[in-house]
Amino acid sequence: MLTKITGGITAPQGFTAAGVHAGIKKNGQEDVGIIYSTVPAAAAAQFTTNKMAAAPVLVSRQAITQGKTRAIVINSGCANACTGDQGLTDARTMAHTTATALNLDDCEVLVASTGVIGVNLPMAKVIAGINQAAGSLSEAGHEPLLAAIMTTDTFAKACAYQFTLNGKLCKIAGIAKGAGMIHPNMATMLSFITTDAAIAPLILTQALSQAVELSFNMITVDGDTSTNDMVAVIANGEAGNAPVTTTDSQSYQEFFTALKTVCTELAQLIVRDGEGATKFLEINVTGAVSFAEAKCAAMAIAKSPLVKTAFFGQDPNWGRILCAAGYSGARSQPDKTSLVIGGLTIVVNGQGAVGFDTEKLKAVMAAKDIAVTLDLGLGTAAATVWTCDFSYEYVKINGEYTT
Amino acid sequence: MLTKITGGITAPQGFTAAGVHAGIKKNGQEDVGIIYSTVPAAAAAQFTTNKMAAAPVLVSRQAITQGKTRAIVINSGCANACTGDQGLTDARTMAHTTATALNLDDCEVLVASTGVIGVNLPMAKVIAGINQAAGSLSEAGHEPLLAAIMTTDTFAKACAYQFTLNGKLCKIAGIAKGAGMIHPNMATMLSFITTDAAIAPLILTQALSQAVELSFNMITVDGDTSTNDMVAVIANGEAGNAPVTTTDSQSYQEFFTALKTVCTELAQLIVRDGEGATKFLEINVTGAVSFAEAKCAAMAIAKSPLVKTAFFGQDPNWGRILCAAGYSGARSQPDKTSLVIGGLTIVVNGQGAVGFDTEKLKAVMAAKDIAVTLDLGLGTAAATVWTCDFSYEYVKINGEYTT
Structure with missing residues (x-):
């Protein structure tokens, strides 16, 4: 043990x-x-x-x-x-x-x-x-x-x-x-x-x-x-x-x-001590055709400056998550894709979930630790990537070395 | 004409x-x-x-x-x-x-x-x-x-x-x-x-x-x-x-x-109207084995948050440019690599250039339009990518939609 x-x-x-x-x-x-x-x-x-x-x-x-x-x-x-x-x-x-x-x-x-x-x-x-x-x-x-x-x-x-x-x-x-x-x-x-x-x-x-x-x-x-x-x-x-x-x-x-x-x-x-980080994000991709594709999609989401700044600002702009998976190289189809953020169901088979509202998502995004699960609905492979958000502090740390 | x-x-x-x-x-x-x-x-x-x-x-x-x-x-x-x-x-x-x-x-x-x-x-x-x-x-x-x-x-x-x-x-x-x-x-x-x-x-x-x-x-x-x-x-x-x-x-x-x-x-x-952009950057990669590899290296440099924030802050941290080329997937060797920023020679064949000093580079990085040329020294292919820097304003634009 x-x-x-x-x-x-x-x-x-x-x-x-x-x-x-x-x-x-x-x-x-x-x-x-x-x-x-x-x-x-x-x-x-x-x-x-x-x-x-x-x-x-x-x-x-x-x-x-x-x-x-x-x-x-x-x-x-x-x-x-x-x-x-x-x-x-x-x-x-x-x-x-x-x-x-x-x-x-x-x-x-x-x-x-x-x-x-x-x-x-x-x-x-x-x-x-x-x-x-x-x-x-x-x-x-x-x-x-x-x-x-x-x-x-x-x-x-x-x-x-x-x-x-x-x-x-x-x-x-x-x-x-x-x-x-x-x-x-x-x-x-x-x-x-x-x-x-x-x-x-x-x-x-x-x-x-x-x-x-x-x-x-x-x-x-x-x-x-x-x-x-x-x-x-x-x-x-x-x-x-x-x-x-x-x-x-x-x-x-x-x-x-x-x-x-x-x-x-x-x-x-x-990750928790990532430069300028204010949030710890767990990105799960499930239903992928292979582990490699699941990781590829999860990494694209985790690296996207648009996704990372949205979490920093608690902006309920969830479309960016699907967008990142879409360009990642992993196989995906909008009508098979589902999305859950912090336990809140956002998208089911490519359509906005019944009862979803922006205010609920904003509340979920206020947490410091947030899990995102994107189900590609195509296979059985899954991968989990950990990342942090992208803040003013990141820009400050990396842009103000000499000043 | x-x-x-x-x-x-x-x-x-x-x-x-x-x-x-x-x-x-x-x-x-x-x-x-x-x-x-x-x-x-x-x-x-x-x-x-x-x-x-x-x-x-x-x-x-x-x-x-x-x-x-x-x-x-x-x-x-x-x-x-x-x-x-x-x-x-x-x-x-x-x-x-x-x-x-x-x-x-x-x-x-x-x-x-x-x-x-x-x-x-x-x-x-x-x-x-x-x-x-x-x-x-x-x-x-x-x-x-x-x-x-x-x-x-x-x-x-x-x-x-x-x-x-x-x-x-x-x-x-x-x-x-x-x-x-x-x-x-x-x-x-x-x-x-x-x-x-x-x-x-x-x-x-x-x-x-x-x-x-x-x-x-x-x-x-x-x-x-x-x-x-x-x-x-x-x-x-x-x-x-x-x-x-x-x-x-x-x-x-x-x-x-x-x-x-x-x-x-x-x-x-x-690019000049990129979200939050304060600078227009031209990234030239020369001496690559193929156009695809030259573009791959130039894109890695152009997308690197560390490079983009350095230009925003006029931080003469040129090592980040070589680092991005190094992980891009393009073939490269430190001892063949040379770097010029805004006409200022920084690295020749992997070694810091004679007469280079940080203050000169800071002055060059103060311009609004800056050309970077990374010569991989391995072939004859070249590619040019255009990008902008990464500022506080980018984080603000993309993190403060709902507030």
């Missing part, structure tokens, strides 16, 4: 963390951090598909293929993206500095960065910061680490759970950073997950891939895929369970459920 | 128009209009690809296949979209009423609507309005017609040109409506073009298709493809030129140039 517990990224056994102020951020807050497994571990990671992928993504993508990850070094305040050869050298230096301090091979370290694109890292400060962080690793380090991965987030995003695998109590914990409010950085998404469960590296990779598909890949704030996105999980086996070695086992299902729960919770927290 | 002339949609010979207030719009302005060719004509039209296409689109799509269009009846204030069977009946009634008043077959009339989705037309008012408009058709009717197709546009969008085909002076004129400012309707795009040139219907269809691909299909305001988009051209041959009957003729090139010029000018006017 999956139970929520307190504690951060170091809640699972055999993990320590640290966060320090190295001097990248001008506000004096933590900006360099390390997550460390005190014993050898399995690891898996997923990275941005953006072709302008940042230097740390290139370095980490190569390192993870060795399957020996024990540490993740992270900086905030600078994305080290679009920084050319110097950026690649700097990302490698971050891995090497961390590895040397912790007596690891370079390939046992993942590197992650978040912040402004196109600016080089102040490496003297970064190197000093990494050494300071490596020297202060502890279980209590999860708090300063959380601060070190934030840029403009308005709250820290973390969760931890325990569950049982083959009679052994296991723990899993995750942290994430999303889109902030004060500086107009990319909506860079970083997430790191630790677990003391024992699981084979290939099985862990598969579990992460499936969990990400149903969690992080189902959220959107503004439709911009960052150059620096990264999700990594480290499993060090300290719980002592019989290792999970196949995907068709009961224990795989238990582990996958725990991993998916952590990923989904963190993904939803990122 | 193509020369700009004054006059509206009735500038070409043999066209009349009218616009009346039928009572759909609450502000007392014109809301029903007719464009009419006094003689038989060739016609071509293109419609939205949105699967939730509005009733008038369904009716017009069928009518245009007869190739006999002589009249277009248009209403604003109600899109007649997502209105089920009643909507279809109403659109057919609009065609039939117009045809009866003008002694035409129903299939000689195209129907277009623009306004709020999901609301039925007040048909008694619409029928009376159509009859009134049909009775007041004149060359001077182009002014009230322009008003009748507007919803929330801040200025009327029209242009007219003359050119010579095989020794005969021909005229071509077009009007369009775009995204307005006061009511949060869909970014519905309607455009109607008249010409007195003689051209075979199939050749006209081909010319329109090519011209739209390079003009209307190269603009975006907010990425939402409307349920009601329509572009129609009527060519009545009154200029007396030898008809254009093949695409490999000099006269086709002359006509195509005129048509493309009108379409491009109207498309750009729509």
Whole structure:
């Protein structure tokens, strides 16, 4: 049984963390951090598909293929993206500095960065910061680490759970950073997950891939895929369970459920802290011909500036939702389509529902958490996407960087 | 030679128009209009690809296949979209009423609507309005017609040109409506073009298709493809030129140039009047592997809320432009990519340009018209997309409909 517990990224056994102020951020807050497994571990990671992928993504993508990850070094305040050869050298230096301090091979370290694109890292400060962080690793380090991965987030995003695998109590914990409010950085998404469960590296990779598909890949704030996105999980086996070695086992299902729960919770927290967000929107598309088409329609609705501004302004302009599904690429037919917003039936088979009135919809749209269900009436596939509204604050955050 | 002339949609010979207030719009302005060719004509039209296409689109799509269009009846204030069977009946009634008043077959009339989705037309008012408009058709009717197709546009969008085909002076004129400012309707795009040139219907269809691909299909305001988009051209041959009957003729090139010029000018006017727009942005992508990839990258940049808000706020956060190209799906490599904004070189082969400074870029971004050129450095294909920025006013327009 999956139970929520307190504690951060170091809640699972055999993990320590640290966060320090190295001097990248001008506000004096933590900006360099390390997550460390005190014993050898399995690891898996997923990275941005953006072709302008940042230097740390290139370095980490190569390192993870060795399957020996024990540490993740992270900086905030600078994305080290679009920084050319110097950026690649700097990302490698971050891995090497961390590895040397912790007596690891370079390939046992993942590197992650978040912040402004196109600016080089102040490496003297970064190197000093990494050494300071490596020297202060502890279980209590999860708090300063959380601060070190934030840029403009308005709250820290973390969760931890325990569950049982083959009679052994296991723990899993995750942290994430999303889109902030004060500086107009990319909506860079970083997430790191630790677990003391024992699981084979290939099985862990598969579990992460499936969990990400149903969690992080189902959220959107503004439709911009960052150059620096990264999700990594480290499993060090300290719980002592019989290792999970196949995907068709009961224990795989238990582990996958725990991993998916952590990923989904963190993904939803990122949306709740979306730049300028005032509302949390769950977009369900049902009755689609395939999952891909259901997701396609749900994402089109979730990304539509017209839909997002309507929710911000509590404007009962529901036609925009059908319009977005109509251009999404998913198969749809007006006379098969039905729409429910916050429990209120708006459209049935393409016709306005009996008894619907605009005032009722306005009242429903005043809520902070709103579920939208669009039934395409063509098949049995469904998908759920989470997003936020589009406010004046979003424009302010992203338009007023230099003023 | 193509020369700009004054006059509206009735500038070409043999066209009349009218616009009346039928009572759909609450502000007392014109809301029903007719464009009419006094003689038989060739016609071509293109419609939205949105699967939730509005009733008038369904009716017009069928009518245009007869190739006999002589009249277009248009209403604003109600899109007649997502209105089920009643909507279809109403659109057919609009065609039939117009045809009866003008002694035409129903299939000689195209129907277009623009306004709020999901609301039925007040048909008694619409029928009376159509009859009134049909009775007041004149060359001077182009002014009230322009008003009748507007919803929330801040200025009327029209242009007219003359050119010579095989020794005969021909005229071509077009009007369009775009995204307005006061009511949060869909970014519905309607455009109607008249010409007195003689051209075979199939050749006209081909010319329109090519011209739209390079003009209307190269603009975006907010990425939402409307349920009601329509572009129609009527060519009545009154200029007396030898008809254009093949695409490999000099006269086709002359006509195509005129048509493309009108379409491009109207498309750009729509962007300049984009909801809340404060800037006009030209996004050029060069060095792509194909036109499709160049357009794909340019559209991703043009649609990115992060790019659009940066231009609004004059935030020199150029990394967002490379980021958008990176996730667009177009092939790209950071170390081959170069970027110029408003004549200022920012990035050369993935590295920050020598002498670039943020203050210079801020100054360039203060202009109202700004050209961005992203060179992918991989091929020889290029594409140009036009868009506008994303302002507080956009959020206000689309979030405050009911308040």
